[in-house]
Amino acid sequence: MASKSAIPERVGEAAHAPPTAVRTEDDPTRDSYGTAFALLAPAIALYAVFSLLPIVATVGISFTNSGGFNTEAQFVGLDNYVRASEDPIVWQSLLRTFLWLFYHVVLAGGLGLVLALAVSSLARGKVFFRTTLFLPHLVSLAVVGVIWANIYDPFYGLLNTLLASLNLSHLAQGWLSDPFLVLFSVNVASSWQGFGLYMLLFIAGLQNVDPTLYDAAEVDGASAWQKLIHVTLPGLREVLTFVVSLAMINGLKGFATVFVMTNGGPFYASEIITTYIYRMAFQAQDHGLAAVLCIMMSVLAITITVTFNRWRARGAT
Amino acid sequence: MKTNGLMKSTAMLAALAGAAFAVPATVQAQNLVVWGSDLQADPLVNELWQEIKTRFEEANPGVTIEYMPPTGNISDGAVQAAIQSEAGPDVLLTNSGIGRVTIVANAKLVQPLTAQYEELGWKDKIYPWLYEQLSTQFNGEIYEVPDGVDAIAIWYHKDMFEENGWSLEGGWADFTATLDAIKAAGVEPIAVGIRNCCNGGHLIGNFLQAAAGPQMMGEVVAGEVPWTDPAVVAGAQNLVDSVKAGHIxxxxxxxxxxxxxxxxxxxxxxIFFGGPWFINNVRQLDYDLANLGYATIPSDLDDGSRPTGGVGWSWMVPVSSKQPELAMKWIDFMLSEEIMMLRAEHQTSSQLMARDLPDVEPVVPVMGEVFAAAAEGVGYNPSVYIPGSALDTYYQVIGGLVGGQVSPEDGLAQIEAKMGD
Amino acid sequence: MIPSRKDLPMLAALVPATFVIVAPFLWLIISSLKTEAEIGVGDPFALPDALMWQNYVDAWSVGGFADLIGNSLINVAGVVLLMLLTCVPAGYALSKIRFPGREWIFYAFIFGLTIPVQAIIIPLYQVLTGLGLINSLTGIVLAQVSNGIPFGIFLMRSFFLGVPNELTEAARIDGANHFQILTQVFLPLSMPAMQALVIISALSTWNDFFLPLVVLISPDVQTLPLGLVRFASTYTTSYRLVFSGTVITFLPVIILFILTQRRFTEGLTQGALKG
Structure with a gap:
């Protein structure tokens, strides 16, 4: 840490310097290096111990047969990678992760966009709707899982009892038991929680669309739909790419709702990569395989981020 | 371990300071953290465990029992997580069986208790068949001490069955006819909770045994007969047919x-498939216990109609136990005649104890029926017999069978594939 | 509030949509005031005969919500404080001080932005165990802060980059060092960014589930979402308790949000768009 005694030295130094050479922050002196280090040290220390070290260690574990936190692990080469490639559930969970991302982008991103357009078009009451529609985002995804598990409960849940009381019992479904529906049902819960933030971002983006463009379109006699296509959406382009990438990253991290509502079942029908990592690491104690899954997940996350940053950069120029 | 010793002495110091007024200075104050029964949230069950605590503390001056509410079991990883934490229990009671014990034994989370079986005579304090099973599972090492034996069969509403003239006598065809009749009356014939492990296992264990018999199921879970044996497949097919017929x-x-x-x-x-622990579950829901009926699953085989079971719950000692010696004392205490009788004759008694207690007079009448049904021995609940490597697949396959996602042949083949690992 | 006539067609669509979106809240709140028997009837339109406030009393005492809320508050306070203490100086150093390796360090932090915490959970768990921080609020705070640092630094750096360099230069000519510039010039300036950082870290910490699930094992250190899931799975047989317990977990945040919604929304949007 740089001590306070550094101050007079610096001042003295400056006094000896030729008057024309005004010091700027561009000057890479040892002292500012020390200051920078002092300012960075707390962040670096925490980040190195609790993020960087584990990232490196994950790669290490993936080459061992670690069978638990207390066991001795041996180097097994690419064994875990081979096992992962031969495990059908790995591939299924990966596929379902993509499906999950797609659902989340469409449901949460789409709902966020539509509601943002609707709310922004209002002359009065914007704040009321913006506030009310944002409420689900304040609820923890785990709690959302508890809430929606009860909504979907086949015998007492809101959804099926609602359908029954509207004489629509034939539409009642096993929302969490039907293997084709379950991932979608859980994603609806997740997206219900997620869309609020995207909506706010779109509303902010809409405020930045140049109003004169609308006036110009108005003069050209454009319909509301044409204005949306030719003015609004192009104006939102940057926010749009940002929201899509944010939604994909959030989707990739999806865990709590699946864990709480179905625990990956029935028969792996809702197993995604994060729940499978948890199952392997903390239930089956198969750390080697879990580490391979972790690496796959990181690669996915990096790919998504890089791709969208490129896209964004290209869109900006 | 250095840190462990340090922790221990610090903990002792703290405990000493706290207890200085309560106990004579010559007695060492110690804490034993017990991961106890998951039913302890029930005031009646809690009463029993408080009584056990009092008696143990009386027998061991200076010791304080501290119950830690269980956050789950081995199947959901909660036990592993608790053991790995510094705040884990010194001794724990949880759903057991070789599959679950394998997971924690292989991960070196629990201590072998083989020596204690000899030195403290535990091997004579449990059913001989039970000791036989345990002592052959891990090349002679034993990691658990059974607390109770399960007896899983059918629970039904006496009044409902009487009013409608439904019966659980006879063979398999009679059983499906009864289920049809229940369905026709607008009631769900079988309630089963498949999402979190165990109950789906209770159901399928009964179905498989009714078709293949207890002896063959014993060989199946031991890996001597494949899961894909036609008799076992027939049992799984019965389950799938029951789903198709609307019974499940x-x-x-x-x-x-x-x-x-x-x-x-x-x-x-x-109908619900479960062990006697079910009594406590429905008591909490204010269900009239006099209306509880218990029956074994109908079967066309001579010995297919008996409860399934095996070790239901066991005591284990985590490697991180700060009081291993005291933990052994506690387990020894649980095996004593005094505590066994106290628990068996308590109104919340809901298991067969780990050894024969001929003089027991159960408080809840239906427990008498459970004892009678189990008198000829209990069959195999696969959940507590199959290896840990196969357990997760087993539970997922049950969901797949009931959800129609996997055929009996494929599902059982998937379990079989994991048996050898 | 009188709706503008021009808005009427849009409102005709927006009002029902909003109703559907908040319906789960309404259903939960109404159900949480019913008796077990009334819930058992399974009619979502039926109102309770008498309001069962007792459900809340029971859930509160059975579920230990006082402890859970206390733990969550400690958790949030710890994370917010440490985030400010680490990210504000680091963001300043990475934007206003030139030193060799600056870009490198920045990219190392940005790298962390792309790695989800689930993907490093096994060694993270080992590190926490090794440091004796498993099952402690300190452990969870450090892990969450480390996880949030990349975003926090990115946010603060982008904000500081927008502050003209002339300001720094002028202060340096007056003889101020970087610490003084940071605390006396930049801190007052950066209130909006810090507000965003506080709101975003507080909300994500309050709602976090994965790390607490792995790190916080005994009930006495658990936070609210984890406690509720445990509560809901222990008392599934008692829906009235599950419903009232759930309402207890979300109602305070919703009220706090409604009271501070303008600042909250601003902070959240700005923070997200910058970050």
């Missing part, structure tokens, strides 16, 4: 055990 609603795959019990207790379902 596929939506049950999204329920957990408690939700299924609730459905049953509200009389929206007629």
């Amino acid at each position: 609603n596929p939506q049950m795959t999204s329920l957990d055990q408690d939700a299924a019990i609730r459905l049953w207790a509200n009389k929206r379902a007629a």
Whole structure:
């Protein structure tokens, strides 16, 4: 840490310097290096111990047969990678992760966009709707899982009892038991929680669309739909790419709702990569395989981020 | 270990300071953290465990028992997580069986207790067949001490069955006819909670045994006969047929055990497969215990109609136990005649104890029926017999069978594939 | 509030949509005031005969919500404080001080932005165990802060980059060092960014589930979402308790949000768009 005694030295130094050479922050002196280090040290220390070290260690574990936190692990080469490639559930969970991302982008991103357009078009009451529609985002995804598990409960849940009381019992479904529906049902819960933030971002983006463009379109006699296509959406382009990438990253991290509502079942029908990592690491104690899954997940996350940053950069120029 | 010793002495110092007024200075104050019964949230059950605590503390001056509420079991990883934490229990009671014990034994989370079986005579304090089973599972090492034996069969509403003239006598065809009749009456025939492990296992264990018999199921779970044996497949096929016939609603795959019990207790379902612990579950829902009926699953085989079971719950000592010696004392205490009788004759008694107690007079009458049904021995609940490597697949396959996602042949083949690992 | 006539067609669509979106809240709140028998009837339109406030009393005492809320508050306070203490100085150093390796360090932090915490959970768990921080609020705070640092630094750096260099230069000519510039010039300036950082870290910490699930094992250190899931799975047989317990977990945040919604929304949007 740089001590306070550094101050007079610096001042003295400056006094000896030729008057024309005004010091700027561009000057890479040892002292500012020390200051920078002092300012960075707390962040670096925490980040190195609790993020960087584990990232490196994950790669290490993936080459061992670690069978638990207390066991001795041996180097097994690419064994875990081979096992992962031969495990059908790995591939299924990966596929379902993509499906999950797609659902989340469409449901949460789409709902966020539509509601943002609707709310922004209002002359009065914007704040009321913006506030009310944002409420689900304040609820923890785990709690959302508890809430929606009860909504979907086949015998007492809101959804099926609602359908029954509207004489629509034939539409009642096993929302969490039907293997084709379950991932979608859980994603609806997740997206219900997620869309609020995207909506706010779109509303902010809409405020930045140049109003004169609308006036110009108005003069050209454009319909509301044409204005949306030719003015609004192009104006939102940057926010749009940002929201899509944010939604994909959030989707990739999806865990709590699946864990709480179905625990990956029935028969792996809702197993995604994060729940499978948890199952392997903390239930089956198969750390080697879990580490391979972790690496796959990181690669996915990096790919998504890089791709969208490129896209964004290209869109900006 | 250095840190352990340090922790221990610090903990002792703290405990000493706290207890200085309560106990004579010559007695060492010690804490034993017990991961106890998951039913302890029930005031009646809690009463019993408080009584056990008092008696143990009287027998061991200076010792304080501290119950830690269980956050789950081995199947959901909660036990492993607790053991790995510094705040873990010194001794724990949890759902056991070789599959679950394998997971914690292989991960070196629990200590072998083989020596204590000899030195403290535990091997003579449990059923001989039980000791036989345990002592052959891990090349002679034993990691658990059974607390109770399960006896899983059918629970039904006496009044409902009487009013409608339904019966659980006879063979398999009679059983399906009864289920048809229940279905026709607008009641869910079978309630089962498949989402969180165990209850789906109770159901399929009974179905498989009814078709293949207890002896063959014993060989199947031991890996001597494949799961794909036609007799076993027939049992799984019966389960799938029951789903198709509407006896088991596929939506049950999204329920957990408690939700299924609730459905049953509200009389929206007629049958539940479970062990005597079920009595406590429905008592908490204010269900009239006099109306509880217990019956074994109908079968066309001579010995197919008996409860399934095996070790239901066991005591284990985590490697991180700060009081291993005291933990052994505690287990020894649980095996004593005094505590066994106290528990067996308590109104919340809900298991067969780990050894024969001929003089027991159960408080809840239906427990008498359970004892009678189990008198000829209990069959095999696969959940507590199959290896840990196969356990997760086993539970997922049950969901797949009921949800129609996997055929009996394929599902059982998937379990079989994991048996050898 | 009188709706503008021009808005009427849009409102005709927006009002029902909003109703559907908040319906789960309404259903939960109404159900949480019913008796077990009334819930058992399974009619979502039926109102309770008498309001069962007792459900809340029971859930509160059975579920230990006082402890859970206390733990969550400690958790949030710890994370917010440490985030400010680490990210504000680091963001300043990475934007206003030139030193060799600056870009490198920045990219190392940005790298962390792309790695989800689930993907490093096994060694993270080992590190926490090794430091004796498993099952402690300190452990969870450090892990969450480390996880949030990349975003926090990115946010603060982008904000500081927008502050003209002339300001720094002028202060340096007056003889101020970087610490003084940071605390006396930049801190007052950066209130909006810090507000965003506080709101975003507080909300994500309050709602976090994965790390607490792995790190916080005994009930006495658990936070609210984890406690509720445990509560809901222990008392599935008692829906009235699950419903009232759930309402207890979300109602305070919703009220706090409604009271501070303008600042909250601003902070959240700005923070997200910058970050």
